[in-house]
Amino acid sequence: MNIKIFSLFPEMFQGALTESLLGKATQKGILNFEMINFRDYATNKFQHVDDTPYGGGVGMLLMPEPIVYALRDHIAPEDNTPIILTSPQGKIFKQEDANRLAQYDSLAFVCGHYEGFDERIRDYVTDEYSIGDYVLTGGELPTMVMIDSIARLIPGVIKEQASYEEDSFYQGLLEYPQYTKPRSFEGKEVPEVLLSGHHENIRRWQKKEALRRTYQRRPDLLANYSLSKEERKLLDAVIDEELQKN
């Protein structure tokens, strides 16, 4: 996958895209990142890319020319590459969006910045996403977050493709509690069932505990989750147990 990133601060991506799994995937040729600084497309001699808002108001807005000219210079009109703008006004980015975007051969990200951008820029992008209901100083971190969640779905980026298929949000529930060595840590024991070697009992325990965790922490996910007969029975047992605790 080729990923073009349009940002005023390309050096911010050093590390996030060059280290660990994404760095290794780049070395293997699975991922390719292109950094484009749209300040290079500013139309004034001072290379300004933002200006004050018409109608007054505090802060500065990114002007349309630098971004639009940079997009036009790097993405052909007939290209079906998704052009993704990051901003607090975007659709909340979810796993299903990562799953969809991971299917493309190329993606482009426009990092919003300062206090916002000229509305006309929205006519030149295909998607607008927010990573959450809070305001950041720039769109670079949201772009890194989205790229990370998308790239890990591309074959060869993470070792075990199956591992993401068991991911929390990939299946619509939160992950069950996981344990590794030692068996006993400061008096805290690994659940016996996980040491039993009885795979069916382990599978059922993991499913029940995923339902419990989702019930406790994210009832909204449960509301959208289609329960199998077994899961319905396990969830009923979880609810009974939780009600008895309180």
Ligand code: 4H4
């Ligand atoms: C844009 C800040 C608009 C404030 C920005 C406004 C996010 C986010 C983000 C830099 C940009 C901010 N981007 N998810 N959350 N004045 N980007 O906060 O319209 O409120 O993706 S404003």
